[in-house]
Amino acid sequence: MEALFGKNKRKPGGALVLYTTKHGATQRYAERIAQPLDALVKEAGYARIAQAKTYDAIVLGCPVYMGKIKGLDLFADHAQELAGKRLVLFTCGLYDPEEESVRRDLEAQLRAKLGDALDGISVFHLRGGIRWQSLGLAERLLMKALVSEMKKKPEEARSRTESLLVETEGGALDFADEADLGPIVHAARFGKGAE
Numbered sequence: 148m149e150a151l152f153g154k155n156k157r158k159p160g161g162a163l164v165l166y167t168t169k170h171g172a173t174q175r176y177a178e179r180i181a182q183p184l185d186a187l188v189k190e191a192g193y194a195r196i197a198q199a200k201t202y203d204a205i206v207l208g209c210p211v212y213m214g215k216i217k218g219l220d221l222f223a224d225h226a227q228e229l230a231g232k233r234l235v236l237f238t239c240g241l242y243d244p245e246e247e248s249v250r251r252d253l254e255a256q257l258r259a260k261l262g263d264a265l266d267g268i269s270v271f272h273l274r275g276g277i278r279w280q281s282l283g284l285a286e287r288l289l290m291k292a293l294v295s296e297m298k299k300k301p302e303e304a305r306s307r308t309e310s311l312l313v314e315t316e317g318g319a320l321d322f323a324d325e326a327d328l329g330p331i332v333h334a335a336r337f338g339k340g341a342e
Contacts, residue, residue, distance in 0.1 A: 160201075162186035162335050165194050166208035167218025170282075172275030172323045173208040173239040180206055180237075183332050191218055196225050204233035204335040210275065211240025213289075216256045226264035233338045237271040237331055241320070242308050244272030269334035274322035277312075291316075 162184040166177035174190075181188035184204070191207060199205060199221070209218040216238055222229065236257070242249045253272055257265050282290060294316050297309045305313070311320055 160203045162204040162206065163194075163199060163202040164188040164206040164208070164335075165191040165199075165221065167191045167210060168208075169210045169212050169217070170275070170278065172321075173210045175323055176237065176239055176273055176328065177206070177208045180208075180328050180331050180335070184335055186335075191221055194221060196221070196228060199225075200228055200232075202232070204235065205229065206235040206237070206331065206335050208237050208239060211238050211242070211253065214242075214252070216253065216260070219257070219260050222264065222268065223260050226261065230264075230267065233335060234268045235271070235331055235334045236268050237273055239273045239275040239323075241275055241277055241312075241322075243274060243306070246306060246308075267339065269331075269339040271331050271334075276319065276321035276323055278319040278321075279317050280319075 162181075164177045164181040164184065164186045166173045166188070167190065168174040177188050180186075184206075186204075186206070205221075207218070207222055209216050211217075219236075222234065222236060238244070238253055240249075240253075244250050244253060250272065254270075257270065261268070277290070279287060279290065290312075294312055297305060297313050300309070302310065
């Protein structure tokens with residue numbers, strides 16, 4: 148574990164799983180992905196590019212917070228240095244990435260931030276959750292305002308996620324355990340597009 152952040156030497160290669168998290172769902176995914184890869188898993192803010200480059204595969208988990216993807220800096224700032232690595236990116240957000248508008252927005256954000264480097268990265272979109280109890284005061288007020296707007300919509304005009312948020316207002320929603328992480332692990336082992 149100290150190889151990335153300390154003085155101990157390790158053999159080159161292997162996998163590194165990095166994450167940024169706001170409320171913990173992205174970290175939970177990162178830890179689950181790291182297990183079958185026997186990978187080092189750490190918060191992305193502590194990564195040093197010189198040491199990260201010694202890994203063959205780098206998985207980066209980024210939360211989607213208030214509709215914006217956070218934590219893309221490692222791949223965005225060091226795309227040239229990481230070329231040739233097996234790069235995997237997963238986002239983790241509340242809204243369902245199977246909904247066309249959600250996926251389109253996520254892809255547009257990734258393209259704007261990563262440019263052509265995105266073409267060499269295996270990308271996956273996962274769902275996280277929300278626990279109202281873990282929100283700070285400002286976040287709770289913002290969520291209350293958002294849910295209030297959702298309630299004004301006719302039920303048939305709400306997305307599935309919006310309906311669930313209205314139903315569980317003040318409680319919790321967690322989609323994290325429903326994800327199949329096998330394709331992410333496969334991409335980290337074999338690269339983008341590997342069968």
